Amino acid sequence: MGVFITFRCLNFPDLTVDGSYPLGAAVLALLMYRGYGALAGIVAACLAGALAGLFTGVLHTFSRIPALLSGILTMICLYSINLRVMGRPNISLSENLGHRTVFVLLRDAFPRVPEVYLRFIFLFLLVVLVKVMVDLFLQTEVGLSIRATGDNETLVATQGIDPNCMKLIGISLSNALVALAGAMFAQYQGFVDINMGIGMVISGLASVIVGEVLLRGRTIFMATLQVVLGSVVYRLATAIALNWGYNIGFKPYDLKLFTGLLVIVILSFPILKEKLGRVK
Amino acid sequence: MLRLERVNKYFFRNSLDERWTIRNLTLQVQEGDFVTVVGSNGAGKTTLLNLISGAYFPDEGRIVIDELDVTELPTHRRALYLGRVFQNTSQGTAPSLTIEENLAIAYLKGKPKGIRMALNERMRAIFRDKLAEIGLGLEKRLKDRVGLLSGGQRQALALLMATLAKPKILLLDEHTANLDPKTAEIIMELTARLVGENHLTTLMVTHNLQDALSFGNRTLMMDEGEVVLDVAGEERKKMTIQELLERFTLLRHKKFAEDRVLLSSS
Numbered sequence: 001m002g003v004f005i006t007f008r009c010l011n012f013p014d015l016t017v018d019g020s021y022p023l024g025a026a027v028l029a030l031l032m033y034r035g036y037g038a039l040a041g042i043v044a045a046c047l048a049g050a051l052a053g054l055f056t057g058v059l060h061t062f063s064r065i066p067a068l069l070s071g072i073l074t075m076i077c078l079y080s081i082n083l084r085v086m087g088r089p090n091i092s093l094s095e096n097l098g099h100r101t102v103f104v105l106l107r108d109a110f111p112r113v114p115e116v117y118l119r120f121i122f123l124f125l126l127v128v129l130v131k132v133m134v135d136l137f138l139q140t141e142v143g144l145s146i147r148a149t150g151d152n153e154t155l156v157a158t159q160g161i162d163p164n165c166m167k168l169i170g171i172s173l174s175n176a177l178v179a180l181a182g183a184m185f186a187q188y189q190g191f192v193d194i195n196m197g198i199g200m201v202i203s204g205l206a207s208v209i210v211g212e213v214l215l216r217g218r219t220i221f222m223a224t225l226q227v228v229l230g231s232v233v234y235r236l237a238t239a240i241a242l243n244w245g246y247n248i249g250f251k252p253y254d255l256k257l258f259t260g261l262l263v264i265v266i267l268s269f270p271i272l273k274e275k276l277g278r279v280k
Numbered sequence: 281m282l283r284l285e286r287v288n289k290y291f292f293r294n295s296l297d298e299r300w301t302i303r304n305l306t307l308q309v310q311e312g313d314f315v316t317v318v319g320s321n322g323a324g325k326t327t328l329l330n331l332i333s334g335a336y337f338p339d340e341g342r343i344v345i346d347e348l349d350v351t352e353l354p355t356h357r358r359a360l361y362l363g364r365v366f367q368n369t370s371q372g373t374a375p376s377l378t379i380e381e382n383l384a385i386a387y388l389k390g391k392p393k394g395i396r397m398a399l400n401e402r403m404r405a406i407f408r409d410k411l412a413e414i415g416l417g418l419e420k421r422l423k424d425r426v427g428l429l430s431g432g433q434r435q436a437l438a439l440l441m442a443t444l445a446k447p448k449i450l451l452l453d454e455h456t457a458n459l460d461p462k463t464a465e466i467i468m469e470l471t472a473r474l475v476g477e478n479h480l481t482t483l484m485v486t487h488n489l490q491d492a493l494s495f496g497n498r499t500l501m502m503d504e505g506e507v508v509l510d511v512a513g514e515e516r517k518k519m520t521i522q523e524l525l526e527r528f529t530l531l532r533h534k535k536f537a538e539d540r541v542l543l544s545s546s
């Protein structure tokens with residue numbers, strides 16, 4: 001979803017994501033180790049993500065550094081920052097060490113519901129909540145201005161909106177969502193690793209694209225639904241590839257190659273079709 | 281209403297490619313004036329509009345709108361005083377947003393943006409009325425994306441968006457140049473009507489010399505960054521395209537050469 005906002009709404013390829021995803025996880029881990037609890041950790045993770053996005057945005061709008069480079073710069077800086085926040089390359093959030101993640105909290109709150117269902121229901125509700133919030137936000141005055149900025153920057157300026165300001169808001173917001181995702185995933189798998197963000201942009205992009213292929217429709221409601229569905233399908237596909245792929249010689253370390261190729265194929269497809277179509 | 285004082289603009293200043301695009305230009309436009317601007321390619325017409333709108337900043341001189349010095353204001357800070365329609369039909373609208381979303385952007389111009397819903401039924405009703413007045417049937421297509429519209433429809437919408445917030449000055453940059461003659465005519469009529477209804481002070485750059493003389497009340501001819509001819513009133517009313525071209529040759533000792541002008545006036 002975070003990737004969707006920058007990539008599709010702002011037309012801004014934001015590589016900060018690879019850094020802000022583990023940043024969210026790292027900040028969450030830090031707060032949990034300091035004894036602040038999971039919820040405070042999640043809020044702090046979002047804020048940290050927004051700050052990272054803001055940094056990229058300032059690099060781009062104020063220093064006029066190209067979008068891709070701004071993102072890469074922030075990502076590199078964040079690698080060190082994440083290590084500092086975490087203090088070591090990986091941290092366990094295991095319950096045995098006394099860490100009570102949201103999932104542990106939930107299990108204790110509803111002891112009679114099996115944990116698998118509980119996790120599923122909770123994550124499902126969280127996704128729906130985020131989707132609805134993003135839907136609504138994009139239809140507000142600010143949200144509309146952000147979308148218009150990605151569409152036609154010249155127009156936005158002549159209509160009295162500061163395009164740079166809208167970019168800053170959009171990039172911050174998307175990275176806050178990415179950090180939220182990082183924080184949630186860390187709790188889900190029970191540990192934080194410095195390398196968990198590598199390839200996140202491409203995975204996110206793959207999800208966005210897969211969603212667009214699966215579902216048609218141009219309204220905001222449909223667009224965010226595409227993203228959600230795309231993510232689920234993409235994750236299912238990778239899970240299938242990992243679990244059964246060994247039959248055709250697919251190894252876990254091939255996953256990034258597979259994702260990269262998938263995105264390349266889908267992105268090249270319209271051009272290829274056009275080129276082939278012209279040769280009559 | 282609009283005043284430019286000894287404005288100079290260079291491109292690639294202090295390099296071998298330096299070009300002096302606007303030369304010591306001083307111009308005063310009165311409230312309610314509809315000024316048409318003609319000139320060959322590279323005369324500085326578009327640069328002039330870009331300076332007024334804030335897309336470029338002058339190297340020297342001052343730009344004053346309604347007694348407010350806007351010389352240093354970036355585009356979005358002076359946008360409230362200005363409306364602008366571009367030559368490129370995809371520049372004046374946001375193609376992947378719907379018609380109503382585009383109009384909402386224009387409607388909210390100058391108002392602080394908040395976390396409120398951008399559109400409501402009251403606004404939609406206003407938009408439907410305004411679109412119905414244009415007479416292109418767009419009032420039934422509020423939820424269509426603008427990218428689906430034809431160039432003429434987009435230009436009509438761009439005009440409406442530029443005038444919706446009642447700017448002090450309307451800047452038209454060859455806004456009919458990319459349209460077929462029939463559509464261009466419709467857009468020009470619409471332009472004249474919107475300018476008249478809203479009493480807008482207007483600056484229109486055009487390649488169509490006939491339009492330059494038949495619309496508005498004053499015509500400027502530019503060449504090499506200067507205004508070389510400024511006609512208004514009776515003199516202008518009687519002027520023909522032929523006379524306009526002759527005056528130019530007399531003044532500049534060269535022919536007013538420009539493919540598009542020659543084609544459109546023949």
